[in-house]
Amino acid sequence: MSSSKTFSISEDWVVVLLGLGIVFLALSGVIVPKPSFSWSNTTELTEKVFAIKNLSAIGSQFVLVFVTAIAGATLLGKNVKSLLVVLPVVYVLTLFALLAAGNAVVKDYNLEAVIFSLGIGLLISNFFRLPQWFKNALSTELYVKIGLVLLGTTIIFGDILRAGSLGLIQALVVVLSVWYFAFWVCKKLKIDKEMTMMLSSAVSICGVSAAIATSGAIKGDAKKLSYVISLVLITAVPMMIFMPYIAEWLGLSQEVTGAWLGGSIDTTGAVVASGSLVGDKALEISTIVKFSQNVLLGIAAFAISIYWTYAKSVDGETKQEKPTLKIIWDRFPKFVIGFVFASLLFSFFVSSESNAMVKDSLKSLQGLWFALAFTSIGLETNFKELFGQENKKPLYAFLIAQTFNVIVTLLIALVLFS
Template sequence: MSGSQSGAANAENVNGYESSTGSTQRRLGFWREWTTKEDWWSIWIGWGLVLVAYILYANGGSIRWLAVAPAQWTSVSDAAHFFALHLPNYVALLAVFGVLFSIAVAAQGQRVAHFVPSFLIVFAGSIVIFTLGAWTDASKYNLEPPLVALAAGLILSNVFKLPEWFHAGLRVELYIKVGIVLLGATLPFTLLVWAGPVAVGQATIVSLSTFFVIFLVGSALGLDKRFAAVLGTGGAVCGVSASIAIAGAVRAKREHASVAITLVIVWAIVMIFALPFISRAFGLPTGIAGAWIGTSEFADAAGIAAAQAYGDLAKHGAGAIAGAPEASLQAFTLMKVVGRDIWIGIWAFVLAIVATTRWDREGELQVRSRAGEIWARFPKFVIGFVIASAFVTWVASGHTLGAYRKIVAPEFTAPITVLRTWAFIFCFFSIGLTTRLRSLSATGVRPFIAFTAGVAVNVIVGYVLSVHVFGHYWASLG
């Protein structure tokens, strides 16, 4: 063999070896991405729970036994009796969540020996918080479990010094990402069709206008764009859940989500009392008032309390309020729970793209983002949300709204909603336990001004749309 032929053969072998090595490294990198990243583990856990729930549902069963939740109670003895009666369910739920989260933690190189005892404490605290939220008078005091979890965590973390090992179980991002994926499984796209074009259209107008007002005012006041985005979605969609979801999507600081949640809670409590009072003063029919409450409220529990209160006023003949009493809650559900809450996934998807292609590049050399880099930065749990929603849409596609509520919801999606609530409680409790009030006060008055500007838009635009633009539609409900 000549020298040139030998050289060519050697070059071919080297190139072949390098090509093979590069291919192997890419495969290993791809596998490592899917097995060690928190975003992917949130998808595997969320999808796994949804798939098990569907398999049982398709074969005439349900995951309800595992998805235990405290029953409503009026006395402590009633609550204790329910807990004792369903102790095996709670133990099974702890085991399932504990094993799934431990596998995810171990895959990410964290110490499971520290995580397990910490998560046991988080789970025990979550049981107490969830049980408190099941109190018959809880809605009267806005004691929604995720909000109580946040408050309890803040009190404990700012009064007591927590041991370092305990922080291993405070996996805020993992818990909320699993919760968001499960949230997708409870919001089929067909709900938009069932809600009607009026509810979807009004929710779209409100969501867009409120977000951009808060975002632009916050940016003008010098807030970080990620912080402004978290505040904007907190006011435009479902306050607490949206704040957490968008904070993860745009990679905002943890305290940014805490500030947004605090502002949501403050204004949600104000609206519980203000909206029914003003609606009664204006003599609004129940359906119109419910739509306005759904447009202007920031938390589902607070809005339900306000809408129910107005419906009760109509039921008891206070001021001869027009409309069926249940129309208030129906209109609220269409506007808030369906029309606005579905925007969580939309905003998370859009803002994640904006954050990875624009905001992450600010202050750096202007280099065109490659598709691979965008994919690496993109929060994968948002995709998990969308696919879970698409899957449940397929499950619900062969049912009418009535059949969905009667068959699919109680046996399939309702248990998933309970599991989602548990994940949210774990998350909010962990946020409180890792947040110092000193960091919240350091943000100043600017976030309050930006969010309050959105409140004004919510209330005014919501009133105009509910009363003058789509008033005939809302008045006809019930």
């Protein structure tokens, strides 16, 4: 990997290149057909889903995903050889999820493919021991972010400006109140400073990305970071599944529900999945609200760096690295640029005729990337590793802070988006 360091590019920029590459490929006429996974009985399954034309469309999507993933691994200097084995396995598992979600009875219950993807992955990872090289080849964040860049093609920029301003207000209030509450809870439970910083950022800002950014800003312990990420991923699962039903039970509108989901669920992929369970408007608002929080990540990392630079660590030594404005740019989630660019492109420059030609293909590919991401999340999440930890205090702190987050975000969403 050291030989590839001469050409270094971050994952977020790779996502922008690959995501927009797929978009421009479609606009230039290379349109991958949308396969159908809808069926209600074995006859339809055989005649529609397993028809030669549909299998050809599934194969075409696989080729595009495979080539894109290989390009991403190459640009990031990752092991391509492992990917050649792992991605086909993840793709086949994801196809089972898509088939399950395509059943007419399942559709009546509004269960999306990502739930089945997650379930299949969790089932395998918790009952079978996967080799480390297999887990290392899983690129969850890459898949989620490519899907999010493609999601930009379906969201009109005017709506982003309108909902984004409200989302930014919500994000500021939620991030500040939840961060300080989480920090206070950790302090009361006597959790060490490194874990406190990572946990507070994860629960209040944007989950995994915030934990990683905070860990980088304070040069945190990798094991503590892994623990926080596991907490984020596992708590996101029940929230993703049950919050849409709680919102329906409370009689919330799609706008309020979307703002609630986007502001309280910690992983971007889980927000997208949960929003899609409710409806298109909820998906749009939840994504925009989550992006508003993502935008604050660079600023938060900068503030945390300042605090950590001048504060004493547990052993009494001060941190040496001085924060600069460059940290804001380094921590800024670049895939948001790809999302906004795609949205601008389809809002103002792509004709309605061209949009009609590529819309179904890009929407299908977006859903596929999300499904692949959730299969990967399932495969890399092990409940035993998390709950086998001797020290349960961070778990208690996270759950208390997350409960506070859910309540505060709901109240703010009701005020701003009703």
